[in-house]
Amino acid sequence: MAQQYGDVFQIKLGSRNVVVLNGEDTIKQALIKKGTDFAGRPDFISFKLVSGGKSLAFGSYSNLWKAHRRIAQSTVRAFSTSNPQTKKAFEQHIISEIRELVKVFLKKTKQEKYFRPSQILTVATANIISALCFGKRYSYEDVEFKSVVGRNNQFTETVGAGSLVDVMPWLQSFPNPIKTMFGNFKNLNLEFFAFIEDKVTQHRATIKPGIIRDMTDAFILALDQGKRGTNGVLLGKEHVPPTVCDIFGASQDTLSTALQWIVLLLIRFPEMQTRLQQEVDNVVDRTRLPSIEDQPSLPYVMAFIYEAMRFSSFMPGTIPHSTTTDTSVNGYHIPKNTVIFINQWSVNHNAQKWANPGVFDPTRFVSKTGDLNKDLTNSVLIFSVGKRRCIGEELSKMQLFLYTAILAHQCNFIANPDEPSTLDSCYGLTLKPTPFSIAVTHRGSMDVMDSYVTDLQKADNSM
Numbered sequence: 165m166a167q168q169y170g171d172v173f174q175i176k177l178g179s180r181n182v183v184v185l186n187g188e189d190t191i192k193q194a195l196i197k198k199g200t201d202f203a204g205r206p207d208f209i210s211f212k213l214v215s216g217g218k219s220l221a222f223g224s225y226s227n228l229w230k231a232h233r234r235i236a237q238s239t240v241r242a243f244s245t246s247n248p249q250t251k252k253a254f255e256q257h258i259i260s261e262i263r264e265l266v267k268v269f270l271k272k273t274k275q276e277k278y279f280r281p282s283q284i285l286t287v288a289t290a291n292i293i294s295a296l297c298f299g300k301r302y303s304y305e306d307v308e309f310k311s312v313v314g315r316n317n318q319f320t321e322t323v324g325a326g327s328l329v330d331v332m333p334w335l336q337s338f339p340n341p342i343k344t345m346f347g348n349f350k351n352l353n354l355e356f357f358a359f360i361e362d363k364v365t366q367h368r369a370t371i372k373p374g375i376i377r378d379m380t381d382a383f384i385l386a387l388d389q390g391k392r393g394t395n396g397v398l399l400g401k402e403h404v405p406p407t408v409c410d411i412f413g414a415s416q417d418t419l420s421t422a423l424q425w426i427v428l429l430l431i432r433f434p435e436m437q438t439r440l441q442q443e444v445d446n447v448v449d450r451t452r453l454p455s456i457e458d459q460p461s462l463p464y465v466m467a468f469i470y471e472a473m474r475f476s477s478f479m480p481g482t483i484p485h486s487t488t489t490d491t492s493v494n495g496y497h498i499p500k501n502t503v504i505f506i507n508q509w510s511v512n513h514n515a516q517k518w519a520n521p522g523v524f525d526p527t528r529f530v531s532k533t534g535d536l537n538k539d540l541t542n543s544v545l546i547f548s549v550g551k552r553r554c555i556g557e558e559l560s561k562m563q564l565f566l567y568t569a570i571l572a573h574q575c576n577f578i579a580n581p582d583e584p585s586t587l588d589s590c591y592g593l594t595l596k597p598t599p600f601s602i603a604v605t606h607r608g609s610m611d612v613m614d615s616y617v618t619d620l621q622k623a624d625n626s627m
């Protein structure tokens with residue numbers, strides 16, 4: 165549509181006018197140059213159901229939102245990427261989880277030969293954020309956890325590009341399939357919020373002065389005392405569960421979708437899998453695992469990850485925005501409270517910027533001298549830009565790097581020859597690959613991973 169109608173066009177969805185912004189220049193003009201004007205969220209009914217109605221991700225632009233975002237962002241960094249020590253601790257969580265994941269992959273291959281990896285990858289990513297939020301991981305067989313994290317598809321299907329009820333509220337007034345779907349969405353949010361509230365209650369009961377065990381403790385300490393703004397108290401203890409809910413919810417579906425794409429691309433392009441393995445083997449010998457310090461020496465691994473994000477554009481749009489004031493972009497007037505869709509996909513598939521954008525080719529990010537082309541990697545748009553830019557970007561990139569490098573170092577991924585070799589996806593807030601199955605074999609033994617985790621446990625016990 166952007167090719168036909170230009171970078172700014174308007175569509176009518178039910179009762180709402182929606183302006184769609186396309187292309188790098190237009191999107192940056194709106195979200196960066198006129199950041200405040202475009203930083204709102206629509207007053208959609210569905211948005212009010214997320215995180216007990218106090219979501220920072222789905223909440224409107226205000227002083228409360230600014231304070232909320234600041235606390236969430238600094239806490240996420242403090243537990244993941246803010247300095248070398250936190251990075252090391254975060255890396256240890258990730259590597260321990262990858263070891264569990266590889267064990268499950270090998271077991272499934274032994275039992276079923278080819279198996280679907282999507283739910284396993286969902287639990288793996290949920291476990292890492294759970295370790296940060298609650299200091300606890302779950303077994304891959306845990307029924308409660310699987311049901312809480314496994315139903316996220318329904319969430320992203322409803323939020324993706326605005327649910328029908330948001331733009332046609334009267335659909336709620338009589339029985340119809342959309343009303344049923346919306347009812348499921350409501351229940352899903354209530355159940356997820358209850359799961360988080362329960363964890364927060366348990367934390368309050370066991371928290372000890374001077375000891376911050378995890379992000380939930382950090383939020384309790386930061387928010388229980390209340391954050392004041394010029395017009396009185398902005399944030400208080402009632403914001404702890406919504407903040408944890410936002411962090412947990414925002415990371416889970418996005419990261420597991422990213423990993424599904426990475427695994428799919430490994431099996432669809434075996435020659436690239438071999439090149440990844442060769443690069444990792446050249447830098448990291450077989451007696452240790454790849455670590456975050458190896459990242460600058462692994463440009464092809466990084467190129468593969470950026471190309472996976474560009475090619476799949478698995479978050480094709482952002483969460484819908486809205487205008488906070490009368491404004492304009494590219495000379496078009498846009499009234500206050502207009503719903504804005506940001507088309508990230510259009511940036512990643514612009515044929516003027518990317519040669520053959522529909523072709524998966526990581527080498528587009530590697531220069532002639534073999535370095536990663538950082539100007540080009542910065543042009544991939546998947547975490548959005550401006551005031552609403554994702555707060556989990558650094559954490560996600562670190563996680564994706566370790567997953568890709570370690571899985572390439574440790575495993576071979578094999579496609580099921582009985583399945584069509586497609587790269588198709590299903591639509592929602594995130595684009596997921598259509599179901600596919602794989603087999604996984606080890607490139608050696610579990611020894612290096614096992615001894616890494618044993619050493620960690622020994623160090624833990626001696627503290």
Ligand code: HEM
Pocket residue numbers: 220221222233236240410411412414415416418419422479481482483484485546547548549551552553554555556557559560
């Ligand atoms: C590959 C993984 C991820 C991708 C591609 C991604 C992408 C995005 C996008 C596109 C948005 C919407 C931005 C906008 O509306 O303009 C967003 C918002 C957000 N993300 Fe992420 N995200 C990822 C992982 C994470 C993680 C791991 C966390 C938490 C640690 C997180 C926390 C958030 C939050 C809190 C917001 C709301 C920001 C706001 O409204 O101010 N995300 N993310």
